[in-house]
Amino acid sequence: MKVIEIRNVEKIYNDSEVKVHAVNGVDLSFDEGEFAAIVGPSGSGKTTLLNMLGGLDTPTKGEIFIGGTNISTLKGSKLIDFRLHNIGFVFQSYNLIPVLTARENTEFVMQMQGVSKKLRDVRVEELLTAVGLGDRFESRPSRLSGGQQQRVAVARALASKPKFIHADEPTANLDSKSTENLLDIMEQLNREEKITFIFSTHDARVVKKAHRVISLEDGKILKDEVRK
Amino acid sequence: MKVNYIKLAWRNLWRNKRRTVITTASVLFAVFFALFMRSFQLGFYDHMIKNAIENFSGFIQVQHEDFMDDPSMNNVFEYNDEFIGKLKSTDGIKAVVPRVEGGIMGSSGNKTKVVLVMGIDPVEERKLSNPEHFIVKYRFSKEVLATLNLNTSIPTDVRERLHFLENRSYTSLGSLAVDMDIDPEKNSKYLQIIGESGKVVRYWLTDKVIAQLKEDPSIPQAIKDSLNFKRDTAFSNLKHIAEALHIDRQQHKVALDRIAELSEVTGEALVQGDDGVLIADNLAKFLNLDLGDTLITYGYGFQDYTAEGTFRVKGFIKLPNPDLNNKLVYMDIEKAQKMFMLDIDGKKRITTLAINLDNNSEKNLHAFEEKIAGMLNDSSTLVRNWMDFNPILQQQIESDNKSGQIFMGLLYFIIFFGILGTVMMMIHERKREFGVLIAVGMQRTRIAITFIYEMILMGLLGVFSGILVSLPFLHYFHNHPVRLRGDLEQMMYDYGFEPVMPLMWIDTYMLWQAIIVAMMVVMSCIYPLRKVYKLKAIDAIRS
Numbered sequence: 001m002k003v004i005e006i007r008n009v010e011k012i013y014n015d016s017e018v019k020v021h022a023v024n025g026v027d028l029s030f031d032e033g034e035f036a037a038i039v040g041p042s043g044s045g046k047t048t049l050l051n052m053l054g055g056l057d058t059p060t061k062g063e064i065f066i067g068g069t070n071i072s073t074l075k076g077s078k079l080i081d082f083r084l085h086n087i088g089f090v091f092q093s094y095n096l097i098p099v100l101t102a103r104e105n106t107e108f109v110m111q112m113q114g115v116s117k118k119l120r121d122v123r124v125e126e127l128l129t130a131v132g133l134g135d136r137f138e139s140r141p142s143r144l145s146g147g148q149q150q151r152v153a154v155a156r157a158l159a160s161k162p163k164f165i166h167a168d169e170p171t172a173n174l175d176s177k178s179t180e181n182l183l184d185i186m187e188q189l190n191r192e193e194k195i196t197f198i199f200s201t202h203d204a205r206v207v208k209k210a211h212r213v214i215s216l217e218d219g220k221i222l223k224d225e226v227r228k
Numbered sequence: 229m230k231v232n233y234i235k236l237a238w239r240n241l242w243r244n245k246r247r248t249v250i251t252t253a254s255v256l257f258a259v260f261f262a263l264f265m266r267s268f269q270l271g272f273y274d275h276m277i278k279n280a281i282e283n284f285s286g287f288i289q290v291q292h293e294d295f296m297d298d299p300s301m302n303n304v305f306e307y308n309d310e311f312i313g314k315l316k317s318t319d320g321i322k323a324v325v326p327r328v329e330g331g332i333m334g335s336s337g338n339k340t341k342v343v344l345v346m347g348i349d350p351v352e353e354r355k356l357s358n359p360e361h362f363i364v365k366y367r368f369s370k371e372v373l374a375t376l377n378l379n380t381s382i383p384t385d386v387r388e389r390l391h392f393l394e395n396r397s398y399t400s401l402g403s404l405a406v407d408m409d410i411d412p413e414k415n416s417k418y419l420q421i422i423g424e425s426g427k428v429v430r431y432w433l434t435d436k437v438i439a440q441l442k443e444d445p446s447i448p449q450a451i452k453d454s455l456n457f458k459r460d461t462a463f464s465n466l467k468h469i470a471e472a473l474h475i476d477r478q479q480h481k482v483a484l485d486r487i488a489e490l491s492e493v494t495g496e497a498l499v500q501g502d503d504g505v506l507i508a509d510n511l512a513k514f515l516n517l518d519l520g521d522t523l524i525t526y527g528y529g530f531q532d533y534t535a536e537g538t539f540r541v542k543g544f545i546k547l548p549n550p551d552l553n554n555k556l557v558y559m560d561i562e563k564a565q566k567m568f569m570l571d572i573d574g575k576k577r578i579t580t581l582a583i584n585l586d587n588n589s590e591k592n593l594h595a596f597e598e599k600i601a602g603m604l605n606d607s608s609t610l611v612r613n614w615m616d617f618n619p620i621l622q623q624q625i626e627s628d629n630k631s632g633q634i635f636m637g638l639l640y641f642i643i644f645f646g647i648l649g650t651v652m653m654m655i656h657e658r659k660r661e662f663g664v665l666i667a668v669g670m671q672r673t674r675i676a677i678t679f680i681y682e683m684i685l686m687g688l689l690g691v692f693s694g695i696l697v698s699l700p701f702l703h704y705f706h707n708h709p710v711r712l713r714g715d716l717e718q719m720m721y722d723y724g725f726e727p728v729m730p731l732m733w734i735d736t737y738m739l740w741q742a743i744i745v746a747m748m749v750v751m752s753c754i755y756p757l758r759k760v761y762k763l764k765a766i767d768a769i770r771s
Contacts, residue, residue: 056667056766077671084669091769095664099239109668156668 003163003196004030004053009062011048011219022048023059024219030164033194035187037201037210045219047168050200054166055083067163084112088157088195092169094149096141102128102152103137109160127155130192131185147178154186164196171203183209233674237681244657248686251650255690256697258643259741262636263698264731266741269632271706271732273625277588279548280621281614284357286325286582287593288600289617293610295579296617301330301530301568305609307576314603315583320596323355323584328564330579332527332535334557336515343511344555345525347564347578350498356582359506359558360497364544366404366426367509368393376425382418386410393426397509397546406711428544430519431469431491432462440490447483451475462493462520493519495543498560504542506558512544514554519543523557529568530577537567640748648752651683655756662760663768676757680750687749691742705731 011023023045030036038046051057052064055071063072066086074082083089088109096105106127107120115123128137131151133144141149150170157165167186171179187209190197199206207213215223241248281287292303307326315324328347333340353359373390376382389408398404401419405412412419438455441447454473463469466484470477477484498506505523507515517523521541529535539559547553561578564570570577585596593613601611615622655662662675709730711717717727 051766054667056769077673080666080669080671083667089664089667091664095660095769097236097661097665099236099243112669112674160669 001032002029003032003034003067004028004198005063005065006049006053007063007065009049009052009059009064011045011052011057012060021219023052025062026219026221028214028221028224030196030198032196033190034196034198034212035190035210036197036212036214037199037207038214038216039201039207040216040222044216046200046216048219049216050166050168050198053164053198054087054089055079084109085160086163088160088162088165090150090153090157090165090167090170092172094141094146094153094173096149096152096156098141101138101140102133102144102155105141105152106155106159109156113160123159124155127158128152130189131155132181145178147174147182150174150178150182151185154182154189158189158193158195161193162195164198167197167199167201169201169203170199171201171206176205179203179205233678234681234685237678237685240678240682241685244654247650247653251647251686252690252693254643254646255687255745256694258639259691259694259745260698262639262741263694263738264701265632265636266737267698267702267705267731267733268729269629270735270737271709271730273629274732275709275728275730276621276625277614280618282584282588284547284549284552285614285618286323286356286584287588287614288583288585288597289612289614290581290583290600290604290609291579291612291617292608296612299330299579301528301535301570301579302532304328304530304570304577304579305606307578308605311603311605312581315581315600318599320586320592321583322586323352323582325349325352325356325582325584326561326578327353327580327582328561328568328570328578330527330535330564330568332525332567334511334515335524335526336517336521339515341511341514342555343525343557344552345557345559345564345567347559347561347568348498349561350500350502353558356584359545362399362545362547363495363497363506364397364399364428364509364546365495366398366401366423367428367544368396368398368426370394372425376422379421382421386415386418386422390422393422397428397544398426399546409711427494428519429492429494430462430464431466431488432460432493432520433458433487433491434460437491441487444486446486448480451480451483451487462518463491464518493542495519498542498558500560501562502542502560503540503563504559505539506543506545507541508553508556509544509546510550510554511556512541517541525557525567530570530572533569533572535568537563539563640744643745644748644752647683647687647749648755651752651756654682655679655759659763659768659771662763663765663771666763666765667769672761672763675760676753679757679760680753683749683753684746687745688742691745695738695741699734702731702733705729706733 006026006028009023009026010021013020013022026049038050040046048057052059053066055074059072063070065071069082071079071082097108100108103124106124110120110123128134131154133148133151133155136144136148141152144152171182174182183206186197189195199210201207210227212224212226214221292305295303312324312326315321326349328345330345331342332345334343348359373394376390377387379387386408389410392407392409393404396407398407401423402412404423405415405419433455438459441455442452451473458472461472463472466477466488469487470480470484475483498504507517507523512518515523519541523539523541524537525539526536545556545558547556565576583600585592597611597613604611665675666672709728712727712729
């Protein structure tokens with residue numbers, strides 16, 4: 001079942017008088033439960049493509065469908081609301097809310113969705129335990145290591161039961177042990193929760209774990225390799 | 229959406245403790261100074277209104293319609309028991325006091341001055357101006373103070389403060405201690421000595437006193453015979469009595485002491501039907517009147533009849549309003565009616581019906597003004613409030629109030645920019661965080677609400693700390709008003725007020741400070757929040 005469909009998407013930046021084709025006529029689709037990585041050199045357009053998939057940026061041309069909804073036409077609060085219910089985010093710099101504990105950070109998105117306290121508690125416990133932070137529920141981000149913070153970020157991204165997880169360079173700030181650990185957790189959750197993960201990455205370890213690798217160059221798909 | 233935004237805002241507030249403390253402190257000081265200043269202002273207005281209105285004219289007066297423009301004895305109205313009875317039984321009315329107020333020439337010896345006669349019902353008047361409360365008990369001339377200065381039983385530090393009393397009059401030892409700025413409890417012994425020296429006392433040989441002395445076996449017959457020639461005479465001291473009676477002070481000490489004991493007067497309140505008058509302290513000094521002396525009045529009365537009378541001085545009064553202290557004479561209302569010929573045809577006419585209310589707010593004042601106007605049964609009378617019959621005071625208060633408000637506005641303006649700077653800084657520092665929140669699905673409105681909560685919490689923290697810090701000061705200066713000295717003191721006297729600056733204690737003005745600061749805080753969020761609304765998540769995350 002197709003979760004994401006990208007049709008002839010282009011993104012042109014008008015920097016000064018020079019037009020830059022960051023993404024140039026990309027057609028792609030992702031099925032439910034995929035564990036995919038978008039790779040390519042700097043400036044290849046991988047982050048731009050991922051940001052458009054996550055509804056953070058709008059395409060200059062083309063359409064993006066997520067769960068059947070054309071997000072290219074959504075704007076303002078509707079787009080924010082769409083992201084709340086359909087997309088989970090894992091950022092390179094974790095970006096947790098510093099004044100909230102691991103538990104509160106994880107349940108924050110669910111609170112905004114209006115999920116009941118009872119269901120939230122169950123889900124938070126399930127996720128934080130799954131990411132190996134069962135004993136750090138009440139710790140604030142400043143008390144957690146980088147790897148632990150990124151695991152909380154993964155739990156937060158999954159908490160809302162999104163259609164896919166947008167993960168932009170999630171391992172860039174982590175050491176190898178933490179990276180291995182995080183990737184294992186994400187792979188396991190991908191398997192168990194059947195949620196699509198799409199990474200934008202330079203990291204070979206992520207590429208190694210990915211089930212599908214899409215290589216971009218100059219805003220075009222160079223290669224789309226499915227491994228499993 | 230069930231996110232606890234207040235909790236989130238509170239925690240955000242303490243992310244940067246130093247900044248929060250500094251911003252809160254700036255609000256705290258602004259509130260502290262604003263409250264202090266406002267409290268001084270309002271306390272002073274209250275003081276002025278109390279002196280001039282509540283304790284003298286009353287908040288509302290019923291007058292003849294022309295009395296305000298022409299306060300002569302031709303613009304009077306008939307005292308009406310039924311109407312006054314109705315007013316007295318109306319809820320919310322504290323006092324209804326009939327008066328005869330009129331100007332007349334007052335004379336003693338070769339001194340003459342226009343005086344303001346106020347004919348009062350001594351019992352009813354206790355509810356309004358209460359002259360008894362202002363009867364002078366002590367007076368201090370240079371000579372009295374020079375003698376006291378030589379009294380070594382009084383400690384030097386107390387004697388050094390005696391000069392504050394020069395040419396002043398006091399109604400109690402307490403007010404004397406205030407002027408000397410000494411503790412009345414610690415110095416009670418010395419205050420007694422000082423009070424005894426400055427005591428207002430006279431020896432008045434009234435008919436009653438002479439009759440008592442004639443019955444007294446300790447008084448020699450020769451002295452009893454001499455007393456007949458000194459009937460109704462007042463003396464300042466025993467030496468003068470001895471001289472007047474042609475007796476030797478040492479030889480007739482017992483008789484003199486007995487005369488002193490029976491004839492001593494120290495200033496008494498008026499009673500109903502009293503023949504005497506209470507005279508304002510400064511006026512008495514100007515006319516050289518002492519206790520028992522005679523004040524002669526002469527002028528125009530009702531329908532331009534001649535008004536005249538002679539009145540014995542029963543006491544001096546020191547009023548908080550120095551203007552009145554220079555001209556007021558209290559007498560019994562019946563005597564005033566008789567002097568001004570207001571009872572010429574057996575009717576009891578008055579010039580004023582002064583009314584005080586339980587609640588003196590402007591709203592209540594106007595409500596009662598209308599209510600009383602509806603009860604009037606004499607078409608020549610009307611109801612006026614204090615702002616009508618004392619417009620100068622009203623204007624003074626209004627103009628001072630405006631300048632105070634401008635100063636406070638400036639103070640808040642400065643603080644506003646301080647807060648605005650903090651808000652801008654906070655928004656700038658948290659741009660990325662806001663971007664992430666928008667990305668994960670938090671609506672911009674919710675971010676704005678959380679941010680406004682943060683600012684309101686910070687503002688309220690500052691406001692309440694400011695109020696809390698100012699309370700002990702306000703309480704102290706409310707109970708111990710600053711007493712002005714020197715030029716300021718003179719200026720206050722010139723304006724007609726007692727030279728003290730009391731602070732107003734807790735009142736609605738505190739709530740207003742809180743509201744103003746809260747509004748200021750919300751206003752300071754407007755520009756920064758526009759930035760939040762225009763924030764692009766992707767740009768913010770990249771920043």
